[in-house]
Amino acid sequence: xxxxxxxxxxxxxxxxxRLATLAAGREGLGTVERxxxxxxxxxxVHAGPEADVPQAFAARAVTVDCEGRWITPGLIDCHTxxxxxxxxxxxxxxxxxxxxxxxxxxxxxxxxxxxRALRAAGEEALFAQSLPRLDALIAEGVTTVEMKSGYGLxxxxxxxxxxxxxxxxxxxxxxxxxxxxxxxxxxxxxGGDSDGYIARVAHEMLPALAKEGLVDAVDGxxxxxxxxxxxxxxxxxxxxxxxxxxxxxxxxxxNLGGAALAARYGxxxxxxxxxxxxxxxxxxxxxxxxxxxxxxxFYFIRETKVPPVELFxxxxxxxxxxxxxxxxxxxxxxxxxxxxxxxxxFRMTVAECLAGATREAARxxxxxxxxxxxxxxxxxxxxxWDIESPAELVYRMGFNPLHARIWRGQ
Ligand code: DI6
Ligand code: FE
Numbered sequence: 211x212x213x214x215x216x217x218x219x220x221x222x223x224x225x226x227x228r229l230a231t232l233a234a235g236r237e238g239l240g241t242v243e244r245x246x247x248x249x250x251x252x253x254x255v256h257a258g259p260e261a262d263v264p265q266a267f268a269a270r271a272v273t274v275d276c277e278g279r280w281i282t283p284g285l286i287d288c289h290t291x292x293x294x295x296x297x298x299x300x301x302x303x304x305x306x307x308x309x310x311x312x313x314x315x316x317x318x319x320x321x322x323x324x325x326r327a328l329r330a331a332g333e334e335a336l337f338a339q340s341l342p343r344l345d346a347l348i349a350e351g352v353t354t355v356e357m358k359s360g361y362g363l364x365x366x367x368x369x370x371x372x373x374x375x376x377x378x379x380x381x382x383x384x385x386x387x388x389x390x391x392x393x394x395x396x397x398x399x400x401g402g403d404s405d406g407y408i409a410r411v412a413h414e415m416l417p418a419l420a421k422e423g424l425v426d427a428v429d430g431x432x433x434x435x436x437x438x439x440x441x442x443x444x445x446x447x448x449x450x451x452x453x454x455x456x457x458x459x460x461x462x463x464x465n466l467g468g469a470a471l472a473a474r475y476g477x478x479x480x481x482x483x484x485x486x487x488x489x490x491x492x493x494x495x496x497x498x499x500x501x502x503x504x505x506x507x508f509y510f511i512r513e514t515k516v517p518p519v520e521l522f523x524x525x526x527x528x529x530x531x532x533x534x535x536x537x538x539x540x541x542x543x544x545x546x547x548x549x550x551x552x553x554x555x556f557r558m559t560v561a562e563c564l565a566g567a568t569r570e571a572a573r574x575x576x577x578x579x580x581x582x583x584x585x586x587x588x589x590x591x592x593x594x595w596d597i598e599s600p601a602e603l604v605y606r607m608g609f610n611p612l613h614a615r616i617w618r619g620q
Pocket of ligand 2: 291459534536572
């Protein structure tokens with residue numbers, strides 16, 4: 211592709227392209243064979259047949275010949291814990307040597323070791339350690355990333371995590387959505403008092419962080435090893451009272467009715483869902499809650515229970531795909547590989563995987579009005595790929611065919 215002068219103010223026309231618009235209402239990928247995308251400022255003004263681009267626009271636009279390459283919406287990673295300190299490679303090695311979960315925990319492993327590492331890291335160090343993970347996603351055409359807290363577990367350290375997430379978004383041409391995951395694990399100093407800790411999450415930490423503009427959504431980990439549905443409900447009540455949408459780590463290791471709980475709160479998404487049942491799927495469909503598939507965690511912990519993809523299809527539950535990038539169960543910074551895993555391990559189709567990393571991921575973050583498809587009026591978030599067919603984005607493992615990436619017109 212000829213390198214055109216990238217003046218942000220000039221209208222631009224990406225022509226001679228094949229488009230996967232993912233536009234709602236179009237079949238499958240919303241494919242346009244002889245397509246073009248026209249950009250004015252930060253927004254798309256046309257995405258469709260090249261023949262439909264107004265002459266007057268073409269005459270004044272800087273034109274880029276895409277030489278038949280494919281253009282998709284910029285990819286969206288809608289579930290990450292990429293702001294974290296240190297790593298748990300030692301724990302991984304211990305497990306390979308046959309250590310049980312209990313032995314790893316006794317040796318100081320597990321979530322608490324990541325909490326310790328994050329608390330010990332200064333804000334600059336946390337930023338510096340997290341930036342390469344963000345850059346790895348960006349290199350694959352990701353234009354929007356969600357980032358959760360949840361390794362701080364006290365006000366100062368949750369604030370530090372969310373501030374770093376905001377700073378990462380300011381440091382790169384990428385949209386960052388922050389999620390407060392105070393209800394991730396019980397911090398050691400809580401002395402086993404999970405009700406007391408949830409009260410602090412709901413009535414001290416959340417209001418303070420929300421007031422500082424650091425919280426776009428609230429998440430929780432609903433699991434036997436984490437928090438009960440009743441405790442999660444208390445955190446969700448506080449979120450909705452502040453007008454903040456919720457999402458949930460639901461039914462990952464067991465079925466506590468997490469999917470239905472999320473739906474009851476009108477959650478943007480319920481995530482993991484390996485153990486979700488039909489009642490949960492039906493409730494999610496009725497609430498418009500997105501099912502976020504996280505095959506990287508499934509793979510890494512060698513889970514055997516596959517999430518009920520067929521149930522989600524049958525009930526019309528939208529499905530997204532994300533990395534879950536975290537040091538404990540998914541040290542993964544490739545959304546393309548997550549798509550391959552969703553297809554291989556969960557039998558999702560190419561169209562479902564691509565929609566899951568674009569349109570449905572945008573829906574899971576509440577930003578579908580702004581991004582996630584190639585449609586006029588949306589941010590000009592695009593990825594241009596050196597591929598012959600969209601299936602190649604899902605089919606390959608560990609190969610990155612990104613040719614160019616545009617974030618909000620830049
Ligand atoms: N589910 C997970 O798989 C991770 N968090 C969560 O809520 C585990 C996080 C970790 O082990 O550090
Ligand atoms: Fe997660």
